[in-house]
Amino acid sequence: MRASITDVAGRAGVSTATVSRALRGLPHVSEATRERVLRAAEELSYSVSPHAAGLASGRTGxxxxxxxxxxxxxxxxxxxxxxxxxxxxxxxxxxxxxxxxxxxxxxxxxxxxxxxxxxxxxxxxxxxxxxxxxxxxxxxxxxxxxxxxxxxxxxxxDNRAGAATAVRHLINLGHRRIGMITGAPDDPRGFATPIARREAYRATLTEAGIVPDSELEARGHAGIEEGAAAMARLLSLPDPPTAVFAESDQMAFGALRTLRRMGLRAPADVSVIGFDDHETSELLDLTTIGQPxxxxxxxxxxxxxxxxxxxxxxxxxxxxxTRLVIRGTTGPVRTARPSSRRPPEALTPP
CATH class of the missing domain: 3.40.50.2300 (Response regulator)
Known part of the structure; x- marks a missing residue:
């Protein structure tokens, strides 16, 4: 039977509270008493407790x-x-x-x-x-x-470097009308990741001589449904983007679903790149920015x-x-735009 703290207290001739304080390394226990308690605990094999190794230092494990x-x-x-x-x-x-x-x-x-x-x-x-x-x-x-x-x-x-790599990849493929599905920039707590990636998106466009267009920034927060809705908003524009950078792979999954439901394809109609290298990204052949x-x-x-x-x-x-993982959802810009699309309202979730 495993010894209890009461057994240790009895062997050392002190209270259980003193045993607890001594083993946890707390103050107001004399060195002589602490040594007596530690010796009693050792004699009774009290140290076999899974937490005993941390008791002397007061750790919780x-x-x-x-x-x-x-x-x-x-x-x-x-x-x-x-x-x-x-x-x-x-x-x-x-x-x-x-x-x-x-x-x-x-x-x-x-x-x-x-x-x-x-x-x-x-x-x-x-x-x-x-x-x-x-x-x-x-x-x-x-x-x-x-x-x-x-x-x-x-x-x-480096969120800025990763996002810049994603946008630069699209620019190098000839895209000039590049949209972004962004995270939660309006959260009152001010999360740094969506801010950094959005700033990098704008800065990289500017460096390439492309004027950022706020109409091409759609809020998708972090989920598939939100990403799908954001892509629908981008495609409903009079001059929709030819490529889209989604701030996370899950938002990119939603974007790809919207394309499919509208009878469009990536990259033939719209290129899509994500961020994360989610395990499903390879299955969906999604180009992305990988991070471990x-x-x-x-x-x-x-x-x-x-x-x-x-x-x-x-x-x-x-x-x-981070690293650029090129798969099948990004390709050169098309000179001719798709002639027909299903109306965006048909994409509204039931």
């Missing part, structure tokens, strides 16, 4: 992950990478989904993960200065995805592991490269 959306493919892949590394080091993952601006504010007001985690991983959350200070005040290693924050570790891709999503999660977790191991290194920041 848990790493927190805070993210804005729990139901999106990208975050699921990042979490898979994080979880694989944490499990290999016998650490648990505690997930906190902020969901919307209201939950975001409540999280930073209450700081529910304080004293519940040994480290914290923050995924693509825009952080104000007070919010950054609140995270730092937790006294645990923090690493962030998608941002550079002094004092925190971090992992990111799960790998970013692994790197984040390894940064936390290194900090918890006490290696004494300054928090680092890793930039993960």
């Amino acid at each position: 848990t790493v927190g992950v805070v993210l804005p959306f729990v139901n999106r493919w990208f975050y699921g892949q990042v979490l898979a990478g994080i979880d694989a590394v944490l499990r290999a080091h016998d650490l648990d993952l505690l997930l906190h989904n902020l969901g919307d601006a209201r939950v975001h504010r409540r999280f930073f007001t209450r700081m529910p993960l304080r004293r519940r985690v040994d480290g914290l991983i923050v995924l693509n959350l825009p952080l104000s200065a007070p919010e950054t200070e609140a995270l730092a005040s937790m006294g645990v290693p923090v690493t962030v995805l998608g941002s550079r924050i002094p004092g925190f570790g971090g992992v990111c891709i 999503v799960a790998r970013q999660g692994e790197l984040l977790a390894r940064q936390i592991i290194g900090a918890l191991a006490g290696r004494g290194e300054e928090p680092g920041h890793t930039v993960v490269p």
Whole structure:
């Protein structure tokens, strides 16, 4: 039978509260008492508890992950990478989904993960200065995805470079009328990714001597349905685009569905390029900007592991490269435009 904390307290001649404080390395326990408790715990093999290895340092054996959306493919892949590394080091993952601006504010007001985690991983959350200070005040290693924050570790891709590569690919194919299906630029939290990719889209057009046209920017947020609706809006323009850059592959999937339902094809009628290299992208022959999503999660977790191991290194920041993956949905611009399309209203979901 495994010894209990009561057994340790009896052997050491102290209260269970004192045993708890001594094993967790908390103050107000004399060194002589702490040594007596540790000796009693060792004699009783109390250290076989799965959490005992962290008790002396007060650790919880848990790493927190805070993210804005729990139901999106990208975050699921990042979490898979994080979880694989944490499990290999016998650490648990505690997930906190902020969901919307209201939950975001409540999280930073209450700081529910304080004293519940040994480290914290923050995924693509825009952080104000007070919010950054609140995270730092937790006294645990923090690493962030998608941002550079002094004092925190971090992992990111170069969103501007990736988006510029996508648009430049379309320009090199002869396209001049290039649309974009963008993310959530109007979210009150001010997510950096859609802003960076949209700015790169405009800047790359300008560098090529193409005047950006706001009519060619359609909001698709992050899903297939939204991407489909955004593509329908672009194709309903009097002068629709010959090519479209979708800010995520899932939005590009929706765009391709709209083309198919209108009797059009990519790239014969409209070229389409996405961003992510989702596992379905190869199946749909989608040209895209690839990024190693799960790998970013692994790197984040390894940064936390290194900090918890006490290696004494300054928090680092890793930039993960993206790459252009050319498949079958992009091609040279056509000189003749399609003569007929199904009316956009026919694409409205039931």
